Amino acid sequence: MKGPLTLFDTFAPKESCLSHGYQGPLQRHAAGGDLRLLHLAFHLSPATHDLWNFLMTEEDRLKDLRRSGKVIIGALKDLGTIPVLVNAYENAVAFYPDGAWWLPCFKEQRTDLLPVAEALGAGEGLCPVRAMLGAFELGCHFPVPDLLFCSTGAICDDFKALAQRLVERGHPIHFWEMPHVREAQADETSIQLESGLRVPVLLRDVVKDELHRIAGKLDERTGEFLNVEKLRAAIRRSNRVRHLLARIRTSALPSLERLVCEMMAIHYCSDYELCEAVLSRVAEEAETLTPDPALKPVFWVNPVADVRVMNLLEEAGGRLCGTDFMFSHALSPLEETGDPFDTLARMALSDPMAGTTRARMKLCLEEAKRCGAKGIIVSRIPGASHCAFEASMLASLSDLPLLEIEVSSLTDSYAPALMTRLQGFMES
Amino acid sequence: MKKIAVLSNVIPDVWLEGQGITLVREAECSQHEPVTLRAGMCGYLAFLPALLADVDGVVLTTTCDQMRRAAEWLDADDRVFLFNYPSTLHQECLIDAEKARLKGWVAQLKLRSNLQHERDARVCDTRTHGQQDIRQVADHGRIAIGVIGGHFCGERQAVENFFAQRGVQLALWGCEGGESVGDVAQRPNDAFYEHLKTLVTQRHLAGLIVVRTTWCDLWRLACVRLHEVLDVPVLEWVMDGQSHGQPFPDSTSRTRLEAFCELLQAQCQEAP
Numbered sequence: 197m198k199g200p201l202t203l204f205d206t207f208a209p210k211e212s213c214l215s216h217g218y219q220g221p222l223q224r225h226a227a228g229g230d231l232r233l234l235h236l237a238f239h240l241s242p243a244t245h246d247l248w249n250f251l252m253t254e255e256d257r258l259k260d261l262r263r264s265g266k267v268i269i270g271a272l273k274d275l276g277t278i279p280v281l282v283n284a285y286e287n288a289v290a291f292y293p294d295g296a297w298w299l300p301c302f303k304e305q306r307t308d309l310l311p312v313a314e315a316l317g318a319g320e321g322l323c324p325v326r327a328m329l330g331a332f333e334l335g336c337h338f339p340v341p342d343l344l345f346c347s348t349g350a351i352c353d354d355f356k357a358l359a360q361r362l363v364e365r366g367h368p369i370h371f372w373e374m375p376h377v378r379e380a381q382a383d384e385t386s387i388q389l390e391s392g393l394r395v396p397v398l399l400r401d402v403v404k405d406e407l408h409r410i411a412g413k414l415d416e417r418t419g420e421f422l423n424v425e426k427l428r429a430a431i432r433r434s435n436r437v438r439h440l441l442a443r444i445r446t447s448a449l450p451s452l453e454r455l456v457c458e459m460m461a462i463h464y465c466s467d468y469e470l471c472e473a474v475l476s477r478v479a480e481e482a483e484t485l486t487p488d489p490a491l492k493p494v495f496w497v498n499p500v501a502d503v504r505v506m507n508l509l510e511e512a513g514g515r516l517c518g519t520d521f522m523f524s525h526a527l528s529p530l531e532e533t534g535d536p537f538d539t540l541a542r543m544a545l546s547d548p549m550a551g552t553t554r555a556r557m558k559l560c561l562e563e564a565k566r567c568g569a570k571g572i573i574v575s576r577i578p579g580a581s582h583c584a585f586e587a588s589m590l591a592s593l594s595d596l597p598l599l600e601i602e603v604s605s606l607t608d609s610y611a612p613a614l615m616t617r618l619q620g621f622m623e624s
Numbered sequence: 625m626k627k628i629a630v631l632s633n634v635i636p637d638v639w640l641e642g643q644g645i646t647l648v649r650e651a652e653c654s655q656h657e658p659v660t661l662r663a664g665m666c667g668y669l670a671f672l673p674a675l676l677a678d679v680d681g682v683v684l685t686t687t688c689d690q691m692r693r694a695a696e697w698l699d700a701d702d703r704v705f706l707f708n709y710p711s712t713l714h715q716e717c718l719i720d721a722e723k724a725r726l727k728g729w730v731a732q733l734k735l736r737s738n739l740q741h742e743r744d745a746r747v748c749d750t751r752t753h754g755q756q757d758i759r760q761v762a763d764h765g766r767i768a769i770g771v772i773g774g775h776f777c778g779e780r781q782a783v784e785n786f787f788a789q790r791g792v793q794l795a796l797w798g799c800e801g802g803e804s805v806g807d808v809a810q811r812p813n814d815a816f817y818e819h820l821k822t823l824v825t826q827r828h829l830a831g832l833i834v835v836r837t838t839w840c841d842l843w844r845l846a847c848v849r850l851h852e853v854l855d856v857p858v859l860e861w862v863m864d865g866q867s868h869g870q871p872f873p874d875s876t877s878r879t880r881l882e883a884f885c886e887l888l889q890a891q892c893q894e895a896p
Contacts, residue, residue: 317848322841348711348811353689353841356809358709361845363812364852371811373715376686381725402715409714436745552696576664581689581841584664585697 198237198450198510203225209242213473217413218253225252230312231304235608237507239450243477250474251456254295254466258339261289261466267418270341271463272476273355273375276526277544278345281411284430287418291341291462294355295329299501300605306453308604316361323354323580324501324605332367343417344369345410350550353581368411372406374544375399377551389546391559392530411537427536433468435529436459440475442527446567447482451516452506455460455499458519461526468486492622493517495564495596497574497586500603505575508603508611512618518567524548549582557590564596571597571621578604597624626734629675632685632774633804639723639894643730651675652802653777654872658865666690672698681733683726686767688774688842692775695722700846704873709790711811715719767888770796772805772820773835774843777865782872790885795827801834808846816846817853824856830888833881835861859884859892 205221212219218461219510222245226233230252238244263269267288279290300310309330313319316333331337346359348371363369377395380386386394411422413561437460444457457478464471487493491510495518509515525546533538548556564572574590576583578619587600599621607614629648631641637647643717651671656678658670658756669690676682676698684691685707695706707726710718771791773781776799784794798805805823834850836843847860861877873881 234767303648317845321839321844346714346811349685350692350708351689356689356811357841357845360813361849362810364849373710373712375710375715376706378706378708383728396721398718398721402718406715407826456757464832553693554696579664579841581664581837582693584662584839585693588662589696 197240200237203231204240204245204248207240207619208245208480212242214246214249214253214359214470214476217250217464218249218256220249222248222252227609229306230302231239232302232502232504233305234487235304236504237510239453240408241481243474244453244480246474247453247456247478250465250470255338257470258289258291258466262339266340267343268341270344272344272346272352272359272369274345274347274544275523275549276462277407277540277541278349278410279384280331280430280530280540280543281407281422282414282436283433283464283468284422284426285414285418285420287420288414290463291338291342291466291468293328293331293338293341293457294325296331296337297323297325297501299327299331300324301504305468305606309337316365318358319360321579322358323352323577323614325355326358327605328609329358329365332362333365334535341412345413347544348372349374350551354579365408366379370410372410373402374547374550375402377545377547377555379555387542389542391400391546391555393555395545396609397454399545400541403544406535407540407544424536427540428532431530431536432532433472433540435532436472436589437464437468437475438527438529440472440479442529443479443521444475444482445527447457447479448485448487448515449478449482450506451496451509454476454516454519455503457523458521458523458527459499462523483545487515487517491515492570493568494622495519495560495567495569495572496521497560497572497590498522498577498583500575501577501605502603502607504611505603505607505614508615508618509573510608512615513622514573514618517569518563520548520556520563522549524559553582553585553589554593557586557593559591561596564594569596571599573618573621574600574604575597576600578602599622626730627678628681628730628733629679630682630683632683632687632691632707632709633798633800633802634685634687634807635683635707635726636804637721639726640730643727644734645730648675648679649725650780650799652775652779653865654779654782664839665750666694666839667777669694669697670865671777676700676703679707680736681729686714687711687807688840690839711809713810735749766791766793767830767892768793768795769831769833769888770794770824770827770829771835771861772798773800773833773861774808774837774840775800776802776841777837777863777874786873786881787830787885790882792885792888795834796823796828799822808842813846817849820850821854824854829856830892831857831859831884833859833861833884835863837864838862839860857884857887860875 269282282290288313309327312330345368380394380396385397494514499521574587627646653671656671656674683705686692761792806819834847
């Protein structure tokens with residue numbers, strides 16, 4: 197059952213897993229400027245109420261963590277690898293500044309983030325993640341991290357350009373090399389990734405070397421010394437969250453909440469313990485839900501800059517049965533017993549965005565078929581350098597119906613046209 | 625002799641010397657029929673299918689995401705080589721490994737039979753000739769400018785002529801295929817800006833034009849930074865290609881470039 201924010205607040209849990217300061221009606225966030233909440237239809241349950249409060253209180257929690265002496269580590273772009281490493285340190289917490297890309301949506305554009313980014317040269321030609329530049333510049337929406345790491349190399353041009361702009365604006369970044377992931381040639385020594393792809397062992401060694409370098413900088417900044425056992429423990433914790441997400445991904449949890457849950461995989465919303473507690477409850481409840489037979493199961497490619505599109509999908513007669521929100525490497529279980537740096541290097545190499553579009557789209561298609569999708573929706577991110585190549589590649593591989601749409605930070609002005617396209621696709 | 629287009633300045637000629645191949649460094653866009661692109665794709669890609677038909681192989685690099693994606697978009701695995709070029713300075717071992725792989729690919733390419741048609745040398749050695757021309761005329765006392773950027777979707781000679789007609793000399797051609805101006809994609813890329821500052825001083829450039837395609841994010845923001853760090857005027861020139869039979873440059877670009885030339889001339893007259 198779904199409902200608006202006011203009704204959703206009546207479902208606030210009597211026993212929340214969040215501490216007192218982070219509980220309460222979600223309407224307070226709307227009153228504080230997160231206006232998008234007023235235009236969403238929520239899955240009405242205490243567990244998802246906690247989920248939303250957990251998401252919306254990240255800034256407060258980060259500030260509290262800093263006050264308690266934790267070092268805040270900004271992990272840019274890699275979508276999941278560095279946070280596992282950071283969480284091996286007792287004294288550090290990983291934060292994902294790229295998440296600022298949702299701020300223009302949640303604020304319904306009533307924020308200076310994009311105008312400020314534009315004034316710094318990052319105009320509409322770049323992906324909405326340019327909001328991050330505005331957030332750093334204004335020093336609002338999140339505490340500026342104590343250390344910044346950013347993967348570079350085989351990443352999208354938007355982010356590579358924005359990260360350099362951050363450096364130029366006075367935010368030093370430790371860049372680490374994420375090489376393009378390609379299939380190994382017959383004459384190269386190779387390793388096999390979990391996806392089945394064989395890649396040159398050199399790529400694994402390069403990433404591993406980079407991770408050791410990052411660990412050295414974290415040791416220095418936190419005053420802790422990372423050892424194999426600590427990192428293995430962090431990997432086990434990460435696996436617990438991945439296991440919960442696997443349960444949620446196979447459940448009938450509505451699309452909007454599913455999107456929010458999956459996003460937690462990237463950095464546990466800055467608190468892996470709470471993340472695990474929140475997702476445990478969501479998973480428990482989600483497994484009791486049954487899919488609405490009136491809704492057509494679809495596989496969704498790429499995250500949406502406007503979260504309301506997940507509501508629109510269901511209004512149009514569809515539901516998510518599978519996704520590739522660009523970070524499948526943050527969802528697959530990790531090896532717990534071997535060399536943990538090797539495990540993380542393999543994880544990074546499994547980043548679907550670091551490889552070829554063909555390899556990613558093939559995996560999307562396999563996964564779509566495995567989860568019973570009746571069609572695939574490729575959601576373009578405006579300005580993102582990878583998006584122009586995806587739908588055509590998928591069309592050349594797929595025998596499933598395909599729809600390509602573009603989702604900006606606020607879709608209200610073209611929501612009727614978007615609905616028509618979605619409905620047409622669902623009815624076909 | 626096999627003809628290979630190497631479309632990135634991070635791969636210097638010397639890496640391919642002695643391999644018995646003819647190097648092509650830039651697509652002569654006016655000679656190639658462009659294909660229609662999807663929104664979001666770099667305008668230069670429109671010319672690559674025709675270029676690929678005209679050469680034996682194409683080498684692209686991962687320095688730019690558009691080129692990384694284009695390598696598979698061209699759908700000719702055995703004739704397209706994607707060089708995995710690092711964006712940082714601490715993994716240069718990748719370069720050594722990729723150099724060896726490139727050498728192997730060239731050797732394989734040479735083993736294959738020649739294309740049926742004999743090609744002329746129209747695109748050969750354009751890089752060398754272009755550099756000589758520019759350097760020969762750089763000190764004749766006229767206002768000197770530089771043009772830098774990513775892949776240029778037009779003809780360098782046409783640009784040179786355009787400026788010459790307006791009393792401005794092109795003293796630096798730093799687009800892909802031209803003189804190397806450093807690696808804009810390196811992170812961080814302070815060295816790139818420092819190198820450009822030096823070039824501007826050494827070449828006595830009165831202004832710099834940064835040319836890019838609509839969807840080129842790296843040069844878009846590099847241009848913003850160049851405005852901040854250079855002491856000379858900087859103009860952004862967005863160019864996605866030139867239609868066959870149409871005048872070069874298009875009317876909007878022409879107006880912008882002419883205004884820029886006039887600005888530089890006025891500044892030059894005002895200078896003591």
